[in-house]
Amino acid sequence: MSKATIYDVARVANVSIKTVSRVLNGEPKASPETRARVMEAVRSLNYTPSLSARALSGSRSFLIALVSSGGVSDNAMLYVTELQMGAIQACRAGGYHLLTEYIDGGATDFGALVETLVSTLRVDGVILIPPLCDDPKLLALLAERGATCVRVSPTLDGTADQNWGWGIDIDNYQAAFQMTRHLMDQGHRDIGFIQGHPKHAAAAQREAGYRDALFDGGPIPERLIQPGLFTFNSALPAARALLEQKRRPTAIFAANDSMAMAVLSVAYKMGIPVPGALSVAGIDDLPAASVVCPPLTTVRQPIMEMGAAAARFIINRTAGQVGNYLKQVFDHSLVVRESTSPPAEPAAHAAFSLAATPDFR
Amino acid sequence: MSKATIYDVARVANVSIKTVSRVLNGEPKASPETRARVMEAVRSLNYTPSLSARALSGSRSFLIALVSSGGVSDNAMLYVTELQMGAIQACRAGGYHLLTEYIDGGATDFGALVETLVSTLRVDGVILIPPLCDDPKLLALLAERGATCVRVSPTLDGTADQNWGWGIDIDNYQAAFQMTRHLMDQGHRDIGFIQGHPKHAAAAQREAGYRDALFDGGPIPERLIQPGLFTFNSALPAARALLEQKRRPTAIFAANDSMAMAVLSVAYKMGIPVPGALSVAGIDDLPAASVVCPPLTTVRQPIMEMGAAAARFIINRTAGQVGNYLKQVFDHSLVVRESTSPPAEPAAHAAFSLAATPDFR
DNA sequence: GGATGCGGGGACAGCGCTGTCATTCAGTCC
DNA sequence: GGACTGAATGACAGCGCTGTCCCCGCATCC
Numbered sequence: 001m002s003k004a005t006i007y008d009v010a011r012v013a014n015v016s017i018k019t020v021s022r023v024l025n026g027e028p029k030a031s032p033e034t035r036a037r038v039m040e041a042v043r044s045l046n047y048t049p050s051l052s053a054r055a056l057s058g059s060r061s062f063l064i065a066l067v068s069s070g071g072v073s074d075n076a077m078l079y080v081t082e083l084q085m086g087a088i089q090a091c092r093a094g095g096y097h098l099l100t101e102y103i104d105g106g107a108t109d110f111g112a113l114v115e116t117l118v119s120t121l122r123v124d125g126v127i128l129i130p131p132l133c134d135d136p137k138l139l140a141l142l143a144e145r146g147a148t149c150v151r152v153s154p155t156l157d158g159t160a161d162q163n164w165g166w167g168i169d170i171d172n173y174q175a176a177f178q179m180t181r182h183l184m185d186q187g188h189r190d191i192g193f194i195q196g197h198p199k200h201a202a203a204a205q206r207e208a209g210y211r212d213a214l215f216d217g218g219p220i221p222e223r224l225i226q227p228g229l230f231t232f233n234s235a236l237p238a239a240r241a242l243l244e245q246k247r248r249p250t251a252i253f254a255a256n257d258s259m260a261m262a263v264l265s266v267a268y269k270m271g272i273p274v275p276g277a278l279s280v281a282g283i284d285d286l287p288a289a290s291v292v293c294p295p296l297t298t299v300r301q302p303i304m305e306m307g308a309a310a311a312r313f314i315i316n317r318t319a320g321q322v323g324n325y326l327k328q329v330f331d332h333s334l335v336v337r338e339s340t341s342p343p344a345e346p347a348a349h350a351a352f353s354l355a356a357t358p359d360f361r
Numbered sequence: 362m363s364k365a366t367i368y369d370v371a372r373v374a375n376v377s378i379k380t381v382s383r384v385l386n387g388e389p390k391a392s393p394e395t396r397a398r399v400m401e402a403v404r405s406l407n408y409t410p411s412l413s414a415r416a417l418s419g420s421r422s423f424l425i426a427l428v429s430s431g432g433v434s435d436n437a438m439l440y441v442t443e444l445q446m447g448a449i450q451a452c453r454a455g456g457y458h459l460l461t462e463y464i465d466g467g468a469t470d471f472g473a474l475v476e477t478l479v480s481t482l483r484v485d486g487v488i489l490i491p492p493l494c495d496d497p498k499l500l501a502l503l504a505e506r507g508a509t510c511v512r513v514s515p516t517l518d519g520t521a522d523q524n525w526g527w528g529i530d531i532d533n534y535q536a537a538f539q540m541t542r543h544l545m546d547q548g549h550r551d552i553g554f555i556q557g558h559p560k561h562a563a564a565a566q567r568e569a570g571y572r573d574a575l576f577d578g579g580p581i582p583e584r585l586i587q588p589g590l591f592t593f594n595s596a597l598p599a600a601r602a603l604l605e606q607k608r609r610p611t612a613i614f615a616a617n618d619s620m621a622m623a624v625l626s627v628a629y630k631m632g633i634p635v636p637g638a639l640s641v642a643g644i645d646d647l648p649a650a651s652v653v654c655p656p657l658t659t660v661r662q663p664i665m666e667m668g669a670a671a672a673r674f675i676i677n678r679t680a681g682q683v684g685n686y687l688k689q690v691f692d693h694s695l696v697v698r699e700s701t702s703p704p705a706e707p708a709a710h711a712a713f714s715l716a717a718t719p720d721f722r
Numbered sequence: 723g724g725a726t727g728c729g730g731g732g733a734c735a736g737c738g739c740t741g742t743c744a745t746t747c748a749g750t751c752c
Numbered sequence: 753g754g755a756c757t758g759a760a761t762g763a764c765a766g767c768g769c770t771g772t773c774c775c776c777g778c779a780t781c782c
Contacts, residue, residue: 003480005738016762023741029760048480053738056767061413077648080448081442088463097482100461102449119364119409121458134513232652261652268654288440288649291593291622366768377732382770414768417737518728 004045004246013041024049051097060318061122064091064311065099067113068129076287079303080129083152086307087127089161094315098121103132105292110138118145125149125314127307128165130200139165148317150310153202154327166313167308167327172202172283175332176209179253179281182297182334184213186342188251188279192229192236192242196255206255206283224249228259235259239266243278250279250343257282257289257298264292264339274343285335295337303332365406374402385410387689412458421679422483425452425672426460428474430491437472441490444513447668448488451705452722455676460484464493471499477504477634486510486675488668489526493562500526500601509678511671514563515688528688529667533563533644536660537570540614540642543658543695545574547703549612549640553603555589555596555624557616565589567644567711568614585610589620600627604639611640618643618659625653625700636702646696656698663691 010017015034022030027074030038038106041047055061066087068080084100091098099121103113117123125148130137133151134158142149142165149165153172183191193210211220223245226238235254239262242252260282264274272278274294282289285300309328366518371378376395383391384399392401402408429447431443441691445461452459460482463476478484486509493499494512503526510526514533545550554571557564572581584606587599596615600623603613615621621643633639635655637688643650646661670689 007738017739018741018763019761023760025740031760034760048475048476050417050483050738051481052413052422052483053767054740055413056411056769057738057740058415058767059740076437077442081438084461085463087459097460097462099458100445100449100455102446115407115409120412120414122411258652265652265654290651291619291649292625292653293626306538315693368768378769379733379771380731383731386770392730395730411768414737415770417739418768418770419737420770 004047006047006049007049008045009038010136012045013038021314061124062096063099063121063123064096064125064127064314065101065117065121065123066127066129067101067103067117067132068338069103069132078288079284082168082303083127083129083307083310085302086309087311088307089304090308090311094312096124096311096315098311105349110135110141114138114141114145114147116310118142118147123147124138124318125311127152127310127314129153129248130202134199134201148314150313151306152306152310153200165289168310168330169202169327170301170306170330170332172205173209174254175283175301176206176253176255177213178209178334179283179297179299180210180213182336183253183279183281184341186251186278186279186340188343189214190247190249190251191224192249194238194242194252194254194259195225196228196259197230198227203255207258210253210273228255230256230258232258232262232265233260236266242274243267243270248272250277251281251340252278253281255283257286258297259285260298260339261288261292264296275339277344279340279343281340289335289339294339297337297340298335299332301332306330365408367408367410369406369478370399370402370408373406374399386520393452399674416483416559422485424460424461424482424484425486425488425675426478426482426484427488427490428462428464428478428493429714430464430493432622439649440645443664444488444490444668444671444678447665447670448672449668450665451669451672451676455673457485457672459672471496471502475499475502475506475508479503479508484508484647485679486672488513488671488675491563492558495560495562509675513671514561529671529691530563530688531660531691531693533566534570534573536644536662537567537614537616538574539570539695540644540660541571541574543697544612544614544640544701547612547640549700549704550575551608551610551612552585553587553610553613554660555603555613555615555620556586557589557620558591559588561591564579564616571614574630589616591617591619592625593626594618595628596623604628604631604633609633609639611638612642612701613639614642618645618647618657621657621659621700622649622653625655625657633704636700638705640704642701642702651698652694655700658698659696660693661696664694667691 006017006020009020010268013020015038019030019034020038023035051062060187064087066084083097083219088098092175101113101117117126126142129152133154145355151165152168154167154169183190191214193207194327195207226241228235228238235258238259239252245271252263254263260280264279267274267278267280273281281297283299285298289298367381369377370381374381376399380391380395381399384396385403396426410425425448427445445459462474462478478487487503488511489499490513494515510530513561514524515528541552552575554568556568587602589596589599595617599620600613603610604627613624615624621641624641628639629633635641643656644660646659650657650659679721
């Protein structure tokens with residue numbers, strides 16, 4: 001009970017340790033009877049193989065690292081948490097384990113990180129999340145050491161994706177496009193937008209979706225578009241800038257939920273009723289999104305699924321199955337809650353609205 | 362560059378591998394010059410020891426597991442995330458690594474979990490968070506296998522703390538007591554309370570703090586106390602029950618922030634202005650607490666610190682230093698934001714309020 | 723002078739697995 | 753019939769470290 005080894009199992013099953021190893025690793029050469037005998041011994045001894053020994057002698061470590069750039073205890077961290085949960089689930093299913101590493105916001109000592117990951121831990125793969133997943137230095141180092149990596153919501157769009165790892169994402173363009181259309185369907189035309197972090201590709205894609213949905217390539221009133229960094233605080237000034245205009249937008253679409261919450265907060269302080277006088281929408285469907293007042297209309301990404309897929313990819317790849325895609329795109333879905341509604345004075349801004357709703361394309 | 366081993370270092374430094382090992386592990390027997398020579402070789406080769414090899418041959422694995430019972434993607438998960446960040450920081454400082462394991466909400470197959478932790482991973486310690494840290498079965502299994510464990514915010518109060526591991530907490534009683542007094546200082550007497558999860562000791566302690574502060578052992582109008590489970594959803598009915606009373610409380614103190622947010626949400630839907638007609642307070646200072654409208658008055662716990670302390674304890678303990686305390690209590694602090702203010706009609710409820718503010722004790 | 727102690731350092735045997743290669747025993751083929 | 757094939761299994765050598773034991777040389781002590 002204390003600590004059974006493979007030797008104990010071999011003795012009990014009356015086979016060699018190599019055969020035990022084969023059975024445990026699902027290798028082909030083993031007769032059904034032998035297999036059964038070994039499994040029985042394993043069960044009776046309550047045997048669990050040692051990860052260290054397996055890692056030391058074999059080529060797999062059964063370890064996956066999730067690297068994020070922590071530091072800011074922002075609400076958006078829940079994104080990481082959920083991704084992590086998905087990854088852990090997939091790990092457990094595959095006999096793997098998840099290591100979590102943070103790298104300090106400003107720190108760029110990627111060398112040490114990579115060395116630790118590759119040399120010390122010998123992880124079988126690394127899951128990178130924004131903005132780390134778009135750092136060329138980190139990616140280069142990782143690639144140089146031959147690390148398998150999966151990038152969640154990466155910047156590069158397949159084309160230039162020079163074996164910097166596999167990507168996982170949703171269609172940010174479509175998500176933003178659809179949300180914008182949702183607002184337009186409700187009658188909004190004066191829709192403000194708060195941009196995401198300029199270094200993060202999802203930000204650009206979301207903005208493009210918004211622009212195309214609203215203006216369809218036409219002229220763009222820049223006053224409607226304000227800069228943000230995906231964080232709550234970064235969106236406060238943007239929201240103010242939008243809401244203090246004489247002709248205030250009837251809706252604000254923030255590039256993510258954290259920033260949408262900032263809009264809610266500013267509106268609250270300015271005494272602007274939501275959704276009465278202002279509709280607000282975001283993207284991400286953070287757990288907090290359904291908890292704020294009013295609950296936020298947003299776009300849900302299957303974050304847990306994505307985390308699980310990332311881990312599974314690494315597991316399969318290490319096991320020899322090579323996926324030949326560069327990127328997997330997950331479905332998103334509109335979650336309409338109470339923060340959006342038709343604008344108060346439907347035709348008041350008619351002069352500004354477009355003649356007709358452009359077609360989807 | 363590719364993968365230096367201890368042999369390479371030994372060769373370059375012109376010493377035996379054992380000496381390299383000694384230097385790297387800070388063992389005493391090594392002259393300063395030798396030490397310097399070895400370190401130089403390590404640097405020049407960019408050497409990093411293999412964790413697996415160390416774990417396999419030595420008695421430490423340099424791994425710490427953080428076990429939480431995931432599943433619900435509640436806002437309160439940020440608590441876990443922050444704890445994790447603290448733990449990771451401490452790990453990095455000590456050359457350790459943090460593994461995160463979730464156990465499904467309902468699952469009680471602790472046997473397999475413990476086996477994995479102890480046998481497969483051979484972690485040097487386990488950090489347990491509520492409600493897992495209070496599960497007797499899990500604790501017994503862990504103790505049986507001799508695992509070092511640190512329980513965050515555990516139930517047992519030192520006394521009965523039968524070597525079930527070290528504990529980390531804040532003084533929940535005082536935190537609740539002080540928050541209640543804060544509300545009373547503002548003039549509130551009719552203060553509702555939403556209880557935490559009955560299986561979690563912090564819940565009981567917080568309730569005791571509230572009761573003692575408000576009633577000082579006197580009669581307790583039970584209508585003021587409603588059950589909750591620490592989750593947002595669980596507090597919705599409680600908040601409704603409190604706010605639909607003819608004589609509505611002028612303040613509601615929820616046993617944690619998630620539930621306080623539920624109060625905010627219900628008040629919003631009922632059209633009760635906060636803090637105008639109702640003050641709301643919580644405990645935890647979740648990141649979301651400062652983001653909701655209005656920002657929540659709450660009690661901050663140094664969660665990251667606590668996570669770091671937990672990891673450090675395990676690291677030190679494994680290194681031989683035995684801490685002889687059973688529990689470490691961290692300081693908390695009141696964070697007064699905008700969700701609390703003096704009640705609208707100061708003396709309206711005088712008939713119900715206590716004659717005088719009882720003394721602190 | 724021999725016993726003793728101690729700082730400094732090496733030899734060596736594993737830790738518990740997996741990879742590689744060898745071996746055995748049926749069947750198969752011409 | 754003898755060489756050949758392939759499935760099932762075992763022998764054995766590490767993987768890269770740490771723990772244990774041992775050795776050397778020098779100072780100390782009666």
